[in-house]
Amino acid sequence: MAETMKAAVLKAPHHVEVEEVPIPVISAPTDILLRVERTAICGTDLHPYEGRLELESDIILGHEFLGTIEAVGAAVTHFAEGDRAVASCVVNCGSCYQCRRHQPGNCAGGRIFGLGLALGDLAGGQAEYIIVPNADITARAVPNGGQASDDDILFAGDIMTTGYEAVARAMRPGDSVAVVGAGPVGLCAAMAAVALGAGQVIVVDRVKDRLKEAERYGAIGVDAAENDATDAVLDLTDWRGADLVVDAVGHESALVSAISMVRAGGTLSIPGVYTEESLTLPFSELYLKGVKVEMGVSHITEYMDEVIALMGAGKISPSGIISHRMGLSEAAEAYRIFEAREATKIVLDPRS
Incomplete structure (x- = not known):
């Protein structure tokens, strides 16, 4: 047996x-x-x-x-x-x-x-x-x-390598990085951005404890339950938008928010897992901004x-x-x- x-x-x-x-x-x-x-x-x-x-x-x-x-x-x-x-x-x-x-x-x-x-x-x-x-x-x-x-x-x-790759494949030292979602992958992405020399790292979430954890790693926390997250990111980046935005959630609403936060010519990185066959996205905004999109299995x-x-x-x-x-x-x-x-x-x- x-x-x-x-x-x-x-x-x-x-x-x-x-x-x-x-x-x-x-x-x-x-x-x-x-x-x-x-x-x-x-x-x-x-x-x-x-x-x-x-x-x-x-x-x-x-x-x-x-x-x-x-x-x-x-x-x-x-x-x-x-x-x-x-x-x-x-x-x-x-x-x-x-x-x-x-x-x-x-x-x-x-x-x-x-x-x-x-x-x-x-x-x-x-x-x-x-x-x-x-x-x-x-x-x-x-x-x-x-x-x-x-x-x-x-x-x-x-999760640490997934978060790291989401940043490393797209970030230059000094870049402003916004991370949507302070779950494990989002926190790892924030850690990686700090370690790789981001000029500033902004983390957006609705859970205060997770935002406090992000701040412990050197990020700026934005509480989406109390603030317009896109306006907060724009304000912190002189209204350009972030050079790199990471969607660490894997949900259509988070992705739409991430698109609104990225600057023209910036990069959207998607380590969040999507299983849906289709999504409703502001594609014209992506196109007109000339946003580069990085995504897929890590x-x-x-x-x-x-x-x-x-x-x-x-x-x-x-x-x-x-x-x-x-x-x-x-x-x-x-x-x-x-x-x-x-x-x-x-x-x-x-x-x-």
């Missing part, structure tokens, strides 16, 4: 159960088996949880995780048993046209942990163990020494090394956004409070 482990399993929308499932085994020579030491709930996990992304039942959720390697496939060259590693949330082939063009987020064979058959049929990391395919490309070693904690490095696999493995290096140097530290630590056994309650926006970021301990 196969050994079993605990895992957070999506049974139906708004229905997560922690079940005993078989411990996975290495099936390809490029795999590693990771014993998960900490894992997080991401905003992307809410898409299947809320039913906006239809998945088959019994999917193990989660794509942010860190742990110790229990076994390695015969073709793995960068890792050995006992090494500690963090994995990109997206698994890429590393050899196709897109990957060779340094755009792994567009890899035709790209897969995402914990999002079902449509996105690669990979079990997620909200479990005691996980298989990481193509490990030499997908994973990075947890560094020894430096100023980064394990909680910081955990977020190199998704190229995580292209930026992870930069992010981990900046973490080690103490330039960025996303662990401060963790609001709750819970046991994996509490996954159902964790999803409830995360969906209710009662938590900014939840880290789960698979051992409890």
